Amino acid sequence: MNALLANDIFRQSIQHYHLTDHVDAPSQNPYSSNDIGFLLYQKNWIDTVQWHLEDIIRSPTIRPDELVAIKRRIDQSNQDRTDTVELIDSWFSDLFQAITPKDGARMNSETPAWLLDRMSILQLKIYHFREQVDRESVSDEHRQKARQKLDVLLEQETDLARCFNELIEDIQTGNRFMKVYRQMKMYNDPTLNPVLYGESGK
Incomplete structure (x- = not known):
């Protein structure tokens, strides 16, 4: 596992999503469920759908009921994202x-x-x-500003890839170690969120 492979899978997921460019399009994860690629693709698919949900929710013409429904969907997406990250960390924990x-x-x-x-x-x-x-359809100034920001993002891509590869190498050689702390989020748990357990009478 290295940064090049991970970024290739993330880009693959993004390209697949934009074939339909629709938040309700089903994921077409091409990887076997026992392959780390499956979790990486799944992780980015969640991120990509949520990215577009975040766009939709900011529409000035969105109806209140639609806004609430999408906000709840984003909340669930955040939980799915966290759960998937923890599955990936469990894979690394087993590996090391x-x-x-x-x-x-x-x-x-x-x-x-x-x-x-x-x-x-x-x-x-x-x-x-x-x-x-x-x-x-936009001005040269708009494109130039976007180009400047893109250049920074590409630099960051290189930096994060290096950081990831160095972290994996350091763990493999015993120079660093990792611990997995579960997020223990409370707001989606009906036994821990006082609004939820208050309404249920528990």
Whole structure:
């Protein structure tokens, strides 16, 4: 597993989504369910759908009932995103379980999967800023500003890829180690959110 492979899968997911460009289009994940590529594709598909839901919800003409429905869908998407990140981290944890960290090894606060989360979102930004650079219906100034931001994003792509590869290498050589802390989100849990358990009478 390396950054090049991960980014290729993220870009593949984004390209597949834009074949229909519709938030209700079903995912066509091409990877086997026991392949890490399956989780990476799934992760980016969630991100890509949510990206477009975030666009829709900001429409000035959206009806209140539509807004509420999409907001709840985004809430569920955030939960799905977190769950998928944790599955990816579990995959890495299993991968590295036989490695004994060296004396003095440092713990990395950001796990591989949460770094991949940032890389996935970054690929979406790159895709959509490229769209702005190529827009023919806007001014040269608009395209130039989009180009400047795209250049920064491409630099960040290189930097995050390097950080990911170095983190994986450091864990494999025992120079760093990872711990997986579950997010333990409370607001979707009817036993922990006081609004939810208050309404249910528990």
